[in-house]
Amino acid sequence: MRYSAFSIFTQALRGNASWPRVWRDPAPRASYDVIIVGGGGHGLATAYYLAKEHGITNVAVIEKGYLGSGNAGRNTTIIRSNYLLPGNIPFYEWSMKLWEGLEQDLNYNAMVSQRGVLNLYHSDTQRDAMARRGNAMRLHGVDAELLDREQVRAMVPFLDFDNARFPIQGGLLQPRGGTARHDAVVWGYARGADRRGVDLIQNCEMTGIRIEHGRVIGIETTHGFIRAKKIGLAVAGNSSRAAAMAGLRLPIESHVLQAFVSEGLKPLIDIVMTFGAGHFYVSQSDKGGLVFGGDIDGYASYAQRGNLPVIEDVLEGAMALWPALGRVRLLRHWGGVMDMSMDGSPIIDRTSVEGLYLNAGWCYGGFKATPASGWCFAHLIARNEPHPAAAAYHLARFASGAVIDEKGVGAQANLH
Numbered sequence: 321m322r323y324s325a326f327s328i329f330t331q332a333l334r335g336n337a338s339w340p341r342v343w344r345d346p347a348p349r350a351s352y353d354v355i356i357v358g359g360g361g362h363g364l365a366t367a368y369y370l371a372k373e374h375g376i377t378n379v380a381v382i383e384k385g386y387l388g389s390g391n392a393g394r395n396t397t398i399i400r401s402n403y404l405l406p407g408n409i410p411f412y413e414w415s416m417k418l419w420e421g422l423e424q425d426l427n428y429n430a431m432v433s434q435r436g437v438l439n440l441y442h443s444d445t446q447r448d449a450m451a452r453r454g455n456a457m458r459l460h461g462v463d464a465e466l467l468d469r470e471q472v473r474a475m476v477p478f479l480d481f482d483n484a485r486f487p488i489q490g491g492l493l494q495p496r497g498g499t500a501r502h503d504a505v506v507w508g509y510a511r512g513a514d515r516r517g518v519d520l521i522q523n524c525e526m527t528g529i530r531i532e533h534g535r536v537i538g539i540e541t542t543h544g545f546i547r548a549k550k551i552g553l554a555v556a557g558n559s560s561r562a563a564a565m566a567g568l569r570l571p572i573e574s575h576v577l578q579a580f581v582s583e584g585l586k587p588l589i590d591i592v593m594t595f596g597a598g599h600f601y602v603s604q605s606d607k608g609g610l611v612f613g614g615d616i617d618g619y620a621s622y623a624q625r626g627n628l629p630v631i632e633d634v635l636e637g638a639m640a641l642w643p644a645l646g647r648v649r650l651l652r653h654w655g656g657v658m659d660m661s662m663d664g665s666p667i668i669d670r671t672s673v674e675g676l677y678l679n680a681g682w683c684y685g686g687f688k689a690t691p692a693s694g695w696c697f698a699h700l701i702a703r704n705e706p707h708p709a710a711a712a713y714h715l716a717r718f719a720s721g722a723v724i725d726e727k728g729v730g731a732q733a734n735l736h
């Protein structure tokens with residue numbers, strides 16, 4: 321069914337009792353042309369673009385839980401393309417362009433909200449670094465505005481401008497940045513892929529990868545063996561474990577990232593804002609909760625929950641920037657498992673096993689990449705060659721040293 325004002329009207333007349341299921345619940349077939357492992361945003365977007373852009377519809381997405389049960393359903397929903405390095409800017413800007421047309425393309429309300437992303441600076445050095453970043457963005461045709469203190473005050477007057485431990489000097493604004501509803505993005509891609517014939521297999525875990533003469537022939541799952549000509553891994557925080565099933569060792573560590581939501585409040589903040597003197601960022605959801613987060617936990621883990629020191633650190637950042645938040649009650653918090661690469665940039669590449677493709681290393685910035693990641697991964701799988709926008713995201717860079725170190729912190733995964 322196509323969603324439209326007319327379909328809402330006619331369904332309302334029938335008491336909203338005959339909306340069809342949004343996707344099927346098929347049993348896995350014996351074989352597919354392509355299996356995508358991981359039913360998060362990236363896996364589903366890949367399946368969608370495989371079908372839509374390349375006409376490859378004999379595809380299954382294998383998900384060990386329910387669709388969107390991983391990071392896709394746990395993130396803080398920020399989308400932006402305010403990157404500095406040449407390998408990154410074109411890719412993330414391509415993603416932003418796909419976000420801008422996504423809802424029409426999917427015929428699904430993904431609640432894309434280009435409310436602006438404001439990164440605050442608190443020192444002359446930070447201002448210079450932000451001016452450089454803004455200039456790099458503009459050179460690539462990306463929108464960026466460097467704001468002074470009074471321009472920032474006009475946008476977010478409730479911050480501590482007069483007595484702060486780290487005085488606010490200004491900010492770098494990307495007006496086209498913002499948020500999208502994470503669950504709806506998953507559901508929109510799932511529906512789009514299903515409508516084009518892709519089988520979405522939930523509660524089915526990949527437990528092994530079968531390889532013969534150096535090429536994949538299929539995967540072992542909790543529902544039995546499924547044959548496939550090509551396999552794409554898009555399992556985010558579980559990338560190292562999945563790749564190990566094919567005997568591969570990845571330049572990735574898995575760490576927990578926590579997120580927080582406050583009680584519902586009246587509209588307070590209409591942009592996404594990040595603190596520059598500590599790790600704290602915040603936006604407000606349509607339900608009224610403040611959605612915020614900060615740094616990852618500093619140790620490797622596969623647990624989908626975090627620890628107290630990071631909670632304290634995030635809340636310290638919040639209080640330093642916006643003291644009034646001390647009156648707000650925290651509603652809930654949770655964790656997701658991040659695939660932290662050694663240079664902080666992702667991997668979209670073939671592997672040394674023929675027919676096995678890898679999509680990983682998204683660190684804590686992979687939600688905004690969802691459309692371009694799916695687009696470029698589908699291109700790679702369909703044509704066996706990288707998409708130009710993701711050509712820099714190859715595995716060989718970790719061996720050659722040609723890394724894409726956006727933060728400039730070296731090979732320490734938890735700092736990226």
Ligand SMILES: Cc1cc2nc3c(=O)[nH]c(=O)nc-3n(C[C@H](O)[C@H](O)[C@H](O)COP(=O)(O)OP(=O)(O)OC[C@H]3O[C@@H](n4cnc5c(N)ncnc54)[C@H](O)[C@@H]3O)c2cc1C
Nearest residue numbers: 358360361362384390391392396398526656685686687688
């Ligand atoms: C708290 C938090 C906040 C974040 N905030 C942002 C943000 O504001 N902006 C941003 O851009 N990014 C953010 N991110 C990062 C972003 O969510 C991830 O980078 C992105 O979602 C990863 O891609 P995905 O959606 O495909 O991953 P996932 O949703 O994790 O998908 C991977 C799927 O693979 C499945 N899987 C794993 N192993 C197997 C197996 N063996 N067999 C079958 N299935 C398997 C998992 O169950 C999972 O559903 C945040 C992440 C977290 C946790």
